[in-house]
Amino acid sequence: MIRRIFGFVSLIMLSGILSGQAPLPYPWMDRSEVQSTLEKRIHPPHGVQRDPAPPGSFQDWLRHLPLKPGNPPVHLYNGSLKRNQQAQAAVVDIDVGSRNLQQCADAVLRLRAEYLWAVNHKDKICFHFTSGDRSCLLSWEEGWRPEVRGRWVRWVKSASPSDSYRSFRAYLDVLFTYAGSYSLSWELNPVLSVNEIRAGDVFIQGGFPGHAVLVVDTATGSRNGERFFLLAQSYMPAQEIHLLKNLEEPEISPWFRLQDRKPLVTPEWTFPPGSLMRW
Secondary structure, three states: OHHHHHHHHHHHHHHHHHOOOOOOOOOOOOHHHOOOEHHHHOOOOOOEEEOOOOOOOHHHHHHOOEEOOOOOOOEEOOOOEOOOOOOEEEEEOOOOOOOOOOOHHHHHHHHHHHHHHHOOOHHHOEEEOOOOOEEEHHHHHOOEEEEEEOOEEEEEEOOOOOOOHHHHHHHHHHHHHHOOHHHHHHHOEEOOOHHHOOOOOEEEEOOOOOEEEEEEEEEEEOOOOOEEEEEEEOOOOOEOOEEEOOOOOOOOOOOEEOOOOOOEEEOOEEEOOOOEEEO
């Protein structure tokens, strides 16, 4: 009954999104808490227009991410300040948790999973651990839990069934523990032409360590068709998700200019050409 009620409510939410009456599909916070969104705060450079985003799509959802007021410092999972406070243009209004888990690839997984939860596509919330084992939310909701010994993972039905948001967050914490940029790179497919970049794409280098940043919005020059994009990241240690500054071109920051066959230089990582991937 709870699952049916949630599904019905989610269908109402999605129909509202599609009709242009956008209820807030950000389950970690109440609608009344939203003071600013990415779209309202971050305007494109002069002569550049935001790209169309289908209503209810991942692109549209990312474009309306809630931001914390102003430009506050980035905090780590333990409440202390991140050492580098020169990388962020804004901070996304979402929790980071109380453990050192939600790092770079985990932030990408978090936002992807939160979107799928918000539009009631729970069946698509399936990701891989670094071991290669698949972890799916619907199995978790039925009470299945991983028993991890070294590289071996065995799933055991050891918990009471629950489809609550609290259970979903517990699922994500376990996912963050056993997944990372290496496993995330398996989930994604290369974008053959970077000119086709869209929100939801990921610049990623899978490794130990590796890094991943999420494209959260795109725009196009009205005269020459030049492409621009915004990036969000977490990093190590686990820290609040934030929009990145473009330190290479401060005059258009936080927007980045798409440059084919050139490295993408972000404040804390440089991605070689060919690093753009997609779900």
